[in-house]
Amino acid sequence: MNGRGSLMARGVELSFPVRGGGTLPVLGGIDLAVPGGGIVALIGPNGCGKSTLLRVAAGLLTPSAGVMALDGAPIPGPDPRIGLVFQEPRLLPWRSAAANITYPLELAGWSAERQRERLEQLTELVDIDRSVVVNRPAELSGGTRQRVALARALALEPEVLLLDEPFSALDALSRERFDLELLHLWERAATTILLVTHSIAEAIFVADRIVVMSARPGRIVADIAVPLSRPRSIADLDEGVVSRTAREVRRHLGEAGDPSDEASLAAAS
Amino acid sequence: MRQSSIVPILAALAGFLLLWQAVVVISGFPPFILPAPIAVLNRFVTAWADGTIGPHLATTLLEVTLGFAVGAGFALIAGYALARSAFVERLLSPYLVAAQATPILALAPLIALWFGPGLVGKVVICALIVFFPVAIATMVGIRSVDARLLELGRSLRATRRQILTTLEIPAALPSILGGIRVGVTLAVVGAIVGEWAGAERGLGVLINLARGSLFDIPLMFATLLLISFVGIALYLAVVLVERRVVGAR
Ligand SMILES: Nc1ncnc2c1ncn2[C@@H]1O[C@H](COP(=O)(O)OP(=O)(O)OP(=O)(O)O)[C@@H](O)[C@H]1O
Ligand SMILES: [Mg+2]
Numbered sequence: 001m002n003g004r005g006s007l008m009a010r011g012v013e014l015s016f017p018v019r020g021g022g023t024l025p026v027l028g029g030i031d032l033a034v035p036g037g038g039i040v041a042l043i044g045p046n047g048c049g050k051s052t053l054l055r056v057a058a059g060l061l062t063p064s065a066g067v068m069a070l071d072g073a074p075i076p077g078p079d080p081r082i083g084l085v086f087q088e089p090r091l092l093p094w095r096s097a098a099a100n101i102t103y104p105l106e107l108a109g110w111s112a113e114r115q116r117e118r119l120e121q122l123t124e125l126v127d128i129d130r131s132v133v134v135n136r137p138a139e140l141s142g143g144t145r146q147r148v149a150l151a152r153a154l155a156l157e158p159e160v161l162l163l164d165e166p167f168s169a170l171d172a173l174s175r176e177r178f179d180l181e182l183l184h185l186w187e188r189a190a191t192t193i194l195l196v197t198h199s200i201a202e203a204i205f206v207a208d209r210i211v212v213m214s215a216r217p218g219r220i221v222a223d224i225a226v227p228l229s230r231p232r233s234i235a236d237l238d239e240g241v242v243s244r245t246a247r248e249v250r251r252h253l254g255e256a257g258d259p260s261d262e263a264s265l266a267a268a269s
Numbered sequence: 270m271r272q273s274s275i276v277p278i279l280a281a282l283a284g285f286l287l288l289w290q291a292v293v294v295i296s297g298f299p300p301f302i303l304p305a306p307i308a309v310l311n312r313f314v315t316a317w318a319d320g321t322i323g324p325h326l327a328t329t330l331l332e333v334t335l336g337f338a339v340g341a342g343f344a345l346i347a348g349y350a351l352a353r354s355a356f357v358e359r360l361l362s363p364y365l366v367a368a369q370a371t372p373i374l375a376l377a378p379l380i381a382l383w384f385g386p387g388l389v390g391k392v393v394i395c396a397l398i399v400f401f402p403v404a405i406a407t408m409v410g411i412r413s414v415d416a417r418l419l420e421l422g423r424s425l426r427a428t429r430r431q432i433l434t435t436l437e438i439p440a441a442l443p444s445i446l447g448g449i450r451v452g453v454t455l456a457v458v459g460a461i462v463g464e465w466a467g468a469e470r471g472l473g474v475l476i477n478l479a480r481g482s483l484f485d486i487p488l489m490f491a492t493l494l495l496i497s498f499v500g501i502a503l504y505l506a507v508v509l510v511e512r513r514v515v516g517a518r
Contacts, residue, residue: 058424078426090421094439094515104425107435 004071005081005159005192006036011066012056013217014049026052028217029066036071036159039186039193041203043249044213050196051087053218054162057194058084070160080108083158083191085166089149091137097148098123098133104155122151125185142169143178154185160192168198176234179205183232200246204228205237210245212252222252304487309494312487321475321488326495328470329460332388333503336395337456341449344400348407348445349437358408369401373459377466386467394466395459399452406448410441446511453503461496472496 012030015023026049034040044050055061056068059078067074070081091100099106101122102115110118123133126147137145146166153161167178179202186193197203203210204226212222227241236242286306292298293305300308316322347365350357377394384390414437422432464473472492479489 060420060424078424080426084424086417086421088417090417092418092436092439103435107422107425107427107431 004036006071007034007057007160007192007194008032008069008072009053009057009066010069012053012063012068013065014052014056014061014063025217027056027063028214028219030213030218030220032211032220034160034192034194036192037190038209039195039207041207041210042194042196042213043198043200043203043210043253044218045215045253048213048215049218050213051164053213054084054164054194054196057160057162058082060084080104080156081159082162083153083156083160084162085146085149085153085164087164087168087196089137089145091145091148091152093137096134096136097128097140097144100137100148101133101151101155104152108156118155122154125154125188126151127181143174146170146178150185154189154191157189158191160194161189163193163195165196165198167202175199175202176205180234182206183230187231200249201237201242203249204242204245205232205234210249212249214255221255222249224248224252301484301486304490308487309490312485313491313495316488316491322492322495325470325472325475325492326499328468329457329464329472329496330499332391332395332460332463332471333456333499335388336392336459337399337453339392340396340399340456341403341452343396344403344448344452345407345445347400348404349411351404351408352411365401365404368397373398373462377462380463381467386469390466391460391463391468391471394463395456398455398459398462402451402455403445403448406444406451407441410444410448411437413444414440443511443515446507446515450504450507450511453507454500457496457500457503472499 009030009032012027013025014027015025018024030053032040032053042050042053052061056063057075059075059082069075070079075082091097092103095103098119102110102119105115105118119133122128123130128144128147128151132140132144137148140148146169150163150166163182166182167175170178182193183206193206195203195206197206200210207226210222210224210226211220212224213219214221224245226245228236228239289306293303296303304312313322347361351361373394376397380390380393384393418436418440419432422436427435460471461473461476464471465477468474472495475492476489476496479485479492
């Protein structure tokens with residue numbers, strides 16, 4: 001399946017200016033292809049540039065070398081075909097959940113009535129309880145806040161969904177449920193998904209391929225196919241292939257070198 | 270306002286009046302030095318009824334309203350520019366601070382000289398005194414807008430105008446309203462100072478009349494209290510607006 005919404009990074013490099021002079025190279029030549037409609041998980045040590053890579057893909061940062069392309073065309077800036085869920089929900093605290101979800105529609109100039117219809121669809125798609133959409137973010141549970149952020153990213157029907165550790169704030173059980181729901185959502189919305197995660201289990205459960213990034217400056221050090229058929233269920237995580245895949249990912253992560261990641265890896269095994 | 274917030278206000282008022290009465294009784298000051306609360310209230314009622322106060326109050330309210338609107342209007346624009354442009358900040362802040370450090374009392378006669386005894390001079394003084402707190406509060410508020418929310422706006426391709434109306438203003442509003450609270454009470458001070466420096470009508474003029482040619486100390490007290498009530502009423506009005514737009518968060 002190489003439909004619309006294919007993402008391609010070729011030799012993407014990026015450095016940040018450092019206070020007091022000099023630069024910090026964060027992305028050290030990233031080559032990555034996410035086929036249209038596919039799910040790729042991106043895993044790597046803290047601070048290796050995963051969020052930065054997603055920002056480049058979202059058109060928020062311009063690479064200093066190389067290109068990031070959507071369906072073969074370079075991404076010059078933010079694009080409605082790409083939806084981004086940030087590492088934290090990043091909701092507007094003074095707006096209700098509903099008004100947060102429809103915020104992109106409002107900016108795009110949709111009529112109030114169309115916004116309402118789309119809101120209905122979106123709350124259903126990400127399974128948000130109707131009764132809480134009038135609440136402000138501060139009055140929502142962490143999981144609901146993530147759902148709101150996800151619904152907002154889906155509002156303009158993007159072809160590509162960039163997810164930056166969307167479920168990392170949730171407990172292990174909720175997380176499994178969210179992962180499952182994400183797969184259902186993916187089947188219905190037919191988007192390409194690039195998912196940043198620290199959980200090997202999550203990566204295996206959700207993705208077609210797991211891409212491992214090295215410590216900064218980030219580079220792709222491994223690209224591992226997940227030998228699980230779809231549709232998947234939580235029970236699949238007990239298969240032998242899973243532990244073999246997990247071991248391989250961990251080996252590459254070990255080479256990528258990051259002690260701070262040990263805890264989450266242990267939790268994933 | 271809720272019942273529970275009215276009660277302490279009334280209690281504080283009653284306490285103040287009691288203390289005042291006690292000082293009058295204990296000290297034995299004559300009424301032309303310290304009149305009793307009831308005498309002041311009586312004087313207020315008669316002065317209001319015979320039309321002594323009305324025109325003065327109307328004049329002062331007009332000066333305060335116009336002066337506040339002009340001062341706060343410029344302050345919002347300047348505060349935004351100060352927050353978003355390092356160049357503007359470097360250019361303007363010395364003047365801003367210098368203007369604030371110069372006592373308005375010292376400037377008032379000069380402004381009266383330039384603009385005459387009419388409305389314009391008072392509006393200028395009110396605007397000057399309102400400008401600083403509102404401009405600073407706006408600058409601080411706009412600066413403190415979460416950069417991550419601005420990035421969200423950018424990722425959704427918000428226009429400059431949309432960023433302003435949907436992100437910067439709502440996020441900075443609590444801070445701006447804090448500045449407006451201060452500004453609105455200072456506007457009353459500005460009007461009175463302006464009237465002292467030369468005017469035909471206004472509560473400041475009435476105080477001068479009561480102290481001078483009329484030598485009507487109860488009337489002077491009544492006017493003083495009226496001025497503080499104007500300040501309190503304006504302040505509460507801002508608080509009410511604040512509750513409506515910010516309190517719901
Ligand atoms: N705007 C910025 N300016 C300067 N340096 C930055 C900026 N954004 C990120 N960095 C630096 O770039 C590096 C990579 O950051 P990034 O957020 O992409 O890491 P990450 O892989 O997402 O980490 P984590 O797993 O902790 O989320 C970090 O060292 C970070 O300090
Ligand atoms: Mg990150």
